[in-house]
Amino acid sequence: MNKSVLFGALTVAGLAAGAAAAATLDDVKARGTLNCGVTTGLVGFAAPDANGEWKGFDVAVCRAVAAAVLGDATAVEFVPTTGKTRFTALASGEIDMLARNTTWTFSRDVDLKFDFVGVNYYDGQGFMVPKALGVSSAKDLDGATVCIQTGTTTELNLADFFRANNISYEPVPIETNAEGTQQYLAGACDTYTTDASGLAATRATFENPGDHMLLPEIVSKEPLGPLVRHGDSEWGDIVRWTLNALIAAEELGVTSTNVGEMATSTNNPEVARLLGTEGTLGEMIGLDADWAKRAIETQGNYGEIFAQNIGEETPIGLARGLNAQWTDGGLLYSPPFR
Amino acid sequence: MSDTHAHSVAFVRMETIPQSAPPLAAAGPVRWGKDNLFATPANALLTIASLVVIYFILAATVPWILNGVWNAGSLSECREILQGTSGACFAVLTERWPQLLFGFQYPSEAYWRPTLAFVLMLVALAPVLFFDLPRKLLIITALFPFVAYWLIWGGTIWAPILALVGFIVGYLVYAKFVNRSFAVGFFGGIAAAFVVWALSGYIVPALTPEETLLSSVPSRDLGGYMLNMMLGVTCVSLSVPLGIVLALGRQSSMPLIKWVCVIFIEFIRGVPLITLLFVASVMLAFLFPPDQTVDLFIRVVIMITMFSSAYIAEVIRGGLAALPKGQYEAADSLGLDYAQAMRLIILPQALKISIPGIVNIAVGLFKDTTLVSVISMFDILGMIRGPILASTDWNGLYWELFLFACVVFFVVCYSISQYSQWLERRLATDHR
Amino acid sequence: MSTTTDPQGGTFRLSMLLNDSRYRSLTLQAIAAIMLAASIAYMISNLLANLAAQDLNISFEFLGSPAGYDINQTLIDYSSQSSNLRAAFVGIINTLLVAVLACITATILGVFAGVLRLSNNWLVRKLMSFYVEIFRNIPVLIWIIIIFTIVTAVLPGARAYLGEDPERNMLAGMFAFTNRGVYVPAPFFTTGFGGEEGSGLNWLLVIGVLIASFFATRFVTAGADKKQAETGIRPNTLYLNLAIWIVPVAIVLFILGLSWDLPDPLANRFNLRGGLQIGAPLIALWLALSVYTGAFIAENVRAGIQAVSRGQTEAASALGLRPNRTMSLVILPQALRVIIPPLISQYLNITKNSSLAIAVGYADITATLGGITLNQTGRAIECVLLLMLFYLTISLLISAFMNVYNNSMKLKER
Structure with a gap:
């Protein structure tokens, strides 16, 4: 009874979304x-x-x-x-x-x-860096500040990659891709890491895409x-x-x-x-x-x-x-x- | 008199001299400046420091705003037009204003619907806010939610009509039985309304034609500033009655009811709104029956309403506590029962005292509706942080968008708080 | 018709449950209890059914498993191999850190602005009300994002300070302001417990000495009060108190070998190394919470001062008190009684608003337990419940403190 009344009322309001049955x-x-x-x-x-x-x-x-x-x-x-x-x-x-x-x-x-x-x-997780930084490999990133989008596998991959190579980094977690771009372009992080495809997509929106490069390392498998x-x-x-x-x-x-x-x-x-x-x-x-x-x-x-x-x-x-x-x-x- | 003086002193002025202007330093702007700006050396220092601050703020913003570009297709076009000079790129606002106001999914041919609903809202709010207006206008206020629902969501008109019928039936039942006993009337009314709604849950789909007059818009297509407005208005209006119930429950002499209310209020007030929104987005779905899902909008409205009703309950409790004990005793001695005493004596006075507090909560709640952007709803802040900043054209543009968001919030919140101050003066019946 | 409403004797009719005031409240409570139990049972059964349908369970085991992610600002030891529970503790400490910092600065800012709003300088008054209105009427989330954007967009990148011949020099060779954070010298002990590695014991020792100094000065002041009560002459305790505060701490610090670790621009090609780094997210959140809440506190302070009636000032003048004594002995004690309760609820608001750290990537409890841990483990219900439990505990502690304070400050009416 309770259920039908509640959902009767909500259906009147037109706001009860459909059922998710089997x-x-x-x-x-x-x-x-x-x-x-x-x-x-x-x-x-x-x-x-x-x-x-x-x-x-x-x-x-x-x-x-x-x-x-x-x-x-x-x-x-x-x-x-x-x-x-x-x-x-x-x-x-x-x-x-x-x-x-x-x-x-x-x-x-x-x-x-x-x-x-x-x-x-x-896909695979990659790194984007400004060309001016003069970094040619992700293994050169010892001590760098890294922007990562939270809530994805990239955080875990990143921790694994730096630990495996025994180098240190400073993570900067960010919520959305737009904020990651902002941080990266302002120089608040040295490198931005996410799936390589996402990096390419992000780079395409930059004013001068040519000033930035993707590092050759792909640190994870991302199917x-x-x-x-x-x-x-x-x-x-x-x-x-x-x-x-x-x-x-x-x-x-x-x-x-x-x-x-x-x-x-x-x-x-x-x-x-x-x-x-x-x-x-x-x-x-x-x-x-x-x-x-x-x-x-x-x-x-x-x-x-x-x-x-x-x-x-x-x-x-x-x-x-x-x-x-x-x-x-x-x-x-x-x-x-x- | 004057004769004696005429002989004893050499000169006596026989007529009054015309009033001359006060010295420059003792009146007018100079005097004002001296009193208000340079009264003491410390004060003068403060004035100069303030002037410097004001200069820096204006120097940074005024040329930027005046030099703004209003017509361009993208940020790079803007930069070309500005050619390196400092200037805002307001073109993003001209291009994206419908998205900022209505979200990016609301059908553009239907923008007039929320706009009309907004205008109607102002009309419906007027009799609530200003008591001098004719009371009959309250009918518009009562009809507004149904009309607004129909305008914004569209779809079949029978849904809001039958919802309204439910309320009317509930009220009629209440009016019929209230003379016998308030409790019977009240609960009977609620039960009758629910029966109507439950029945119409079956009727509405049958009545719905294929093509409705206003095309139906799912609630996840709502967005932009409209979403903030809707959440704010809906949740505040729902949480006032709930807050009254909670406040009365907290004052109740029945220990069980009292403790349920106390625990509810303290729990809600003890956690940040964002955790309640997490509950709405990731947890609440588990508490509904397995074969049903409820719209995210509804889930958020439920949580925000619970949140604000706890705060409003505390404000009203303050109003109840501020009433002199004599009022309660007077009601008792007139032989009124609990419901009558509350309805006729206590609540009207307690609510009057609480109105400024409730308005403050409402302003705070309206500001807090921006938090829904954290759970992937596209309110005005969600639009800015998501689709607009992520687009290729406007990537890298912040200040203009944030300025816009600040202005729209400031205008609304500042007007409400000014209204609250006016009301406070208006309601001050004590003589100071 | 009988005059008494209570029927004598044991005839009990069912209608008495509703109509008799002795039983009515019991009936209502019983109905309420049944409805409450029914709705809770309904929700729990839904929860169980949903969990069963998706083959999930409620389990807190994930707290013990390795978190797997790194956190940039930690006050306790933490690595990606630490457990989720430890990550949550890092978050708790970060939440408390930013809350305490913001409470302090917001109070200073609020008192400052509140007093200046009552200044007789027109310009200052207007400027302060402009500040208060602007910050009170725009959502705090927007302020946090704006200030974060200012910090990252206006301050120079870390690389400006790096290398042999940097673009910018550090302030006094010790402070560097970058858009990744502010670098300041970090104190450490060369000859303390734990040797080169250092140990928390050293700091506990210093704090212990400071607490001892505090009680010693209380003792000295009490002695002075007693002397004043007996002889009418108050001995000057200022220098003695200063000495008690400074000398023991200085000696302890000297014995432990206090030394400063300066930020080093040459050690790394990306970042300054060494020193104490206060990250940009922390700074942005701290500043935003301070200025936002400061505006509310300013209003409280102004209201508090205005609540003390003018007659009090006049009475104090009539007694011959000098203006500054009037302020400290008459106005302030009475104003504080009005200011402090809303001030504490503002502190509560700061703590709760610090959960918006998630918008700027500061690793508070909402970002670690309610953010990354929740995302990585998918344990939504458990994480959200723990999160609410934490905030609830903090709020209840602050409320309990407030109640104790209110009771002690209650006007003692006789």
Whole structure:
């Protein structure tokens, strides 16, 4: 009684968010929007532009899932989360998936009870220094003051790296990337450390990006990927295979422009299965046959998303590196669609 | 008389001399300056020191503000226009003011809705703040929350209407039974209202058309200064009644109720607001039923309301304690029961004494709403520290944005505190 | 109709539970107790159900495991291998440090501004009310961020002081003001306990001597009071007291071999080494809390002084007291009675507002236990509960102190 009264009242107020029952897919379909947790603002990965529209690499993953599940890539409610709130938001059902350059670690997967569905960006922690400092290696940073964003794995990696090399440093913890930039540019710290991709994205926003360099050392493995709650494997499968569809599409040469044509005229059976013209993959995953086609059509394949948001043509200018397809010597390797 | 003088002294002025102006040093600005600025050597030193301070402040800010650039697309454009001279880049405000006021997710075609709600709020507040206005205007105040809710969140109009119906039904039940017993009327009214709300929880979805008149805006899309305003207004208005209940509970002769209130008040007053916001953001979700989640906005409103109600309860307790014991005894001797005595005799007087204190708490609470930026809500400070400073165009620009935030807070808080002082003078019925 | 409202005899009817004033309060309390227990049980059952659904548990074991992160400003030994509990203690000590520092400066600033607001100099009066209004009406979080931005943007970088031929020279060769913090000479003992390493014992010894000096001066003053009461002549104790304060401490410091560790600009290419570093976040938080709370204290001080009625000053003059004696013997004691209770609640506010350290990266308890530890372990409920427990303890201690003070200062009416 108590419960129904409380939530009756809240529903009248229109403010009780939907239920987070075991079947996330049903909730998302009933709600008509996908609640996707993203960062509070990291240009290139997830940041609102001047019109308040979310853009970025992680955002594209959310949109692809929404396109696959709901048939509408814009039916996404982006929930900005901080390092502190992101896991609670996911655990409590406030968001359906988290795509917030989150590192896949043992304890997060096992102890915090989340399911990482894959890796959308292979990253590593790097250091940015002003060129004027004359530092060429992270091992030269003995005694330096280091800016770090709190609430991430970078703090722990940093402590490990300096301890392993037996050199000292002064940590300056900061809350947001914007404040880190401010501190670093004001010279309040000698070096700024976070994921190398984030550093490149940050450097792109500087007035004189050329005055700053990334040190060659990558001190940690940071496989970043979307994650969902533990215990809802159907939903986890949908997010996992949407991501795999984007990756496989690039491998198979399916792009946002030729996806319609490929779907009708392909001879490659795997492309046909992926795009739903052959087999019943869509039915198996609990969606319709065109789910992957819609995701690719609206967002492009992995390579297109990369090039559009963080690739070498953008101000962020990241090379594919580890994130190239396995056929090009990278680590991206989608399991077969069969 | 004058004759005797005329003979005994050589010269007597027969008419009064015209009044001449006082000496320059004894009146006018010089005298004022001498009295108020250079009365003693120490005072003169202080004056000179103050002048130096004022000079430095003005020298640093005035050219910067006057030289400000209002039209530019980015910080680098600004710097080109300024060409190295000192000047503010207010262009960020002209470009981003909707984001600063409404947050970055609120649909831009709907900006008129919160603006209208804000204007209505001023109208609705007027009869509360100024007692001389006709009492009938209070009807607008009573309707305002529902209208404002509908304007800001949009969606189906039936939700606020049925919520209002709940209140009306509750009031009718109360009015019917209050003559028999206050407690029956009060609790009956609450129960009736809840029944209506619980029923409408099932009715509203059925009544909701596909396309509503005002498009629905989820509450996480709220942001900017609007969010500060909404949190401030909602939490203060909710926490005043709660504060009264807590204050009365703390005065109660029933030990259990008294101790529950004391523990609640002391606990809330003992912890910083930020920890309560952490509770709202990371812990409160665990206390709701497993298959339900409640909006972050609601969770924050719950915690801030609890926070401010504890402080308001203490202010009202001070008001209750300040009433002479004779008032309580007079009420008793008239044969009034507890509810009547409180409603008719004690509370009107105690609340009057407490109003300045409550207003102070309200100002403090309004300022504290900026803390929500720490738990990733985009209020005005969250907007500045997050999306605006992180954008490529405006990275590296602080003073203009902070100045803007300072100005909007100062204007509101200063007006409220001036109002409180006016009210204090107005309510001073004792003769000094 | 009977005149007594209490029915005699043992006939008990159910309606008496509500209508009889003897039972009504019991009934109401029973209802309240049931509702309270029900809602607590409801929340706990929700909590347990949620935890079970997510396969989590409540456990404080994480406090013993290594924290894994480093902290820049620590007053006790700490490394990334220390436990989370120790990190929390570092945070507690840092919270208390900034709170105590800010309380002292805010009081000085507040008294200064409050007295000047009553000055007969118009300009000073206006300037001070400008200060008070500006700081009272803008949120403290904005002030903290603004002052932090000022500190980092206006002060030079540490590298300006480094090298053989620096851009800037240290003040008197001892003080360096950088946007990473202020470097001052650090005292240490060459021949004390613990040898070169030093030990906390040395400082305890110095503090012990100072406490002994304090009681010795109290004794001397009491002796002087007694003498004055007996003979009417007060012996001059100023020089004796000064000697008691200075000589023993000087001797102890000399025996321990007090020496100063100066900041060294040559030891490292990034930072000054040696000396005592007061970090920029600490300075920003300290300054911001001081000026913000100072504005509130100024209002309290002004109200306190104005609360002493003018008749008191006139009465003191009529008794022939000189103006400074009037102030110290008549006005101030009465004003303090009004000033001190709100002053203590301002101290409480400083302690609570110091939790905003999280905005500038100062490692207080909210930033260590409620920040990094919470993020890294994911133990949100445990961390938030411990955090609230800490602040609650501090607040209750300060309130208890305030109650003791209020009782001792109560006007003794006869």
